[in-house]
Amino acid sequence: MRTKSTNRFITMTIIYILLIILAFVMLIPFVWMISASLKFNKDIFVIPYEWISKEPRWQNYLDIWTKIPLAKYALNTVKLTLIVTILQILTSSFAAYAFAKLQFKGRDLLFLAYIATIAVPWQVYMVPQFLFMRRLGLADTHLAIIILQAFSAFGVFLMRQFYEGIPDSLCEAARIDGMSEYGIYARIMLPLSKPALSTLTIFTFVNTWNDFLGPLIYLTTDSKKTLQIGIKMFISQYSAEYGLIMAASVLSLIPVLIVFMSLQKYFVAGITTGAVKG
Amino acid sequence: MQSQSAQKRKIRQTLVAYSFIAPNFIGFAVFTLGPIIMAFLLAFAEWDGNNPLKFVGISNFTGLFTNDRFMASLKNTIVYSLFTVPFTLIVALGLAILLNQKIRARTFFRTVAFFPYVASLVAVAAVWNMLFTPAKGGLINQLLMNVLHMQPLKWAASPKTVMFTIVLFSIWKNMGYYMVIYLAGLQGISEDLYEAAALDGAGALQKFRYVTLPQLKPTTFFVTIMLTISCFKIYDIVYMLAGGSNGVVNKSATVLVYYIYEEAFRNWHLGSASAAALVLFAIVLIVTLIQFRGEKNYAND
Incomplete structure (x- = not known):
């Protein structure tokens, strides 16, 4: 009984990890799109990338x-x-x-x-x-x-x-x-x-x-x-x-x-x- | 007397029926059927759109196969399909199996996987071009360098990686669509089969191998056909990712439909463009015939 529920737990963990990776891959471009739309051109390729600008440029x-x-x-x-x-x-x-x-x-x-x-x-x-x-x-x-x-x-x-x-x-x-x-x-x-x-x-x-x-x-x-x-x-x-x-x-x-x-x-x-x- | 009124009624019925069909059919016949017939005629002619049309037999076709740019387009389209079809299929199946489990927020994850398919290409291609910029500051190149310790890639800017970039993008954008088809296929598999397999002592992997995969065969067949046809029609993705600022696509990335577009609307070689279009049609037709055959087989099973 116990091994069965541990198994189930492991499977579900793997499934959720895969799903989170999926959501990440599918959504990152859209998140990046919104983030970049609020930046000055010069700040877009700055390393490291700043996901949320301190001063969002709504002017765009x-x-x-x-x-x-x-x-x-x-x-x-x-x-x-x-x-x-x-x-x-x-x-x-x-x-x-x-x-x-x-x-x-x-x-x-x-x-x-x-x-x-x-x-x-x-x-x-x-x-x-x-x-x-x-x-x-x-x-x-x-x-x-x-x-x-x-x-x-x-x-x-x-x-x-x-x-x-x-x-x-x-x-x-x-x-x-x-x-x-x-x-x-x-x-x-x-x-x-x-x-x-x-x-x-x-x-x-x-x-x-x-x-x-x-x-x-x-x-x-x-x-x-x-x-x-x-x-x-x-x-x-x-x-x-x-x-x-x-x-x-x-x-x-x-x-x-x-x-x-x-x-x-x-x-x-x-x-x-x-x-x-x- | 009676037969006359019956005949009158029949004529009336037919007229009513035609009145239903007419609005759509007239538009369809004039603007779709007509041009299709014209495409067949044009392929055997030479025309620039202004001067008189001249029939030239099959020389448009023989010309195509000695044309470098056409052959490159054909080759690129085939290479693109060879990579895109199997990988999209595998990812779509994997996603469908994951999202068919009893999990939390299932609808959310399905929506997320599907949204890129409906999102406007111009918008998502613009983001991809920035994420996959050849510059070192691009997010993906940063990832390659800092996490995977690899050299940055030139992506769509290099003839070596441009097709790879296009394939990657296509998989990302379209897999949600085929996932939906697979989900429907999975839901059509009877629960009894899994129970019977469980009684025989089958584990999860064996259930997948001996129940899921064989039961999904018709779906896989259908998806393969749909994917292949859509791969041969590819145009806009290439135009967005690999087209320069003037919209011209290099030999390393040109595809069949791009060739047709370029021959017709840039060079005004209308005959040779139509010949290329018929080559595309022949390929799609062959794939469709294979589908008809296959569907008959599955219907007999």
Whole structure:
């Protein structure tokens, strides 16, 4: 008995030691980021490193707004992220309803077209897509970024999977009561699919917020840039403005942190959808 | 009479269905399907975006394989994948097993392991560049010198260590994602199997070897595929860690997607960029087909 509990004690100790190392490795960069954002540039590489400055330089958090048009970048990013997320949710859930609950000619073929493109990475067709958008006069516009992100096959696929799990009899009953298909979608399916909608929301939000290559290719005018591109340009131009770079980084992470903390459950659900069977 | 009204109803039904699909499908067909087809055509043509397009057969492809920079990109991408896939997999599995135990603050530790995955790349790459600065004052070099008594490394600034730095960063940033998949896999293993193993006198290590690992086989397979595909699509990490102030990545660190980007949007060799894109597509397709095959096998088991 006694050896068993000692064993258990040793195992748990090892587990906690490993976990503390893990937390350390994962968190140190973020802690360092905050610490460095409150320093003068000359103090950043001082040996030994001072984790908590005696005189924190809060000024960095004020200066960054005037050094680059951070407010404009943030506004652009918020605008794009909101529009893309709303469009994505509306059009995906709408199309998914037809794929899951309606019978019509060409359904399987159309759905196959969606599935097939999930396997094609965006990087494969980003060049012709850009040329096409340029032809339409959409280069260097926010509309291009919205179009780029708003019609993903992934969204339709995710929503369809979820709708398949809702019994058909529910729709049938509503049809007998004389409800139109649009009514069934709006009043029965949408309210029932909150978990899937949340998953799609957080995925789209994080993807659009963090997207880099899309805005890098499309947005050339400074006042149209997003946070990611804007901060990256700032880093390239003023690579020695360590304190300011870190302050901008901290600020750009806050919205992601808030959304992630409040919707974490759905994020995990989204990752495991289709990942593990049985 | 009746059959006519039935037919009318059917047509109506189809129209309603199409009205549901249209908003998404039109956008999808015009801006995704169209460009995909165009990518295939462009790969066999020469075009700078302005002058008339000229079809050139397969010369874009033969050109690629004699191009130093393309071959370096291909090689770097493969090397990157060869190191990133197994190490991310092992770390993710280890983390999942740790965080599947009955421990305090489990949610906290899971969140901590997962957060780098959602954190904006620009921000975390900026911190990494400072922590892993080639200067002696960098935190990591300090650690190397004072704790491990090693020489400071040049990290992303040296062609010898740049890939190593990129791999290290990728593992750190992405392992949380795959950990979540493994956690789901672990929770799917029936408790009975462990009890049966315990009755047979199996210790913790034997349980892991004979129950956990075999039961996780489908998950491991899935993770390997996902990881490989995402490794071949790598671009932004390289751009952030190894791109100079003008954003140009050296031969020592260039990857496939970077090559496509550079050929298309810096050199305006649109045909050759599309040919490189098709090479990327072929690789991803092969991996996906392996996945389909594998999933069939597991379904039969």
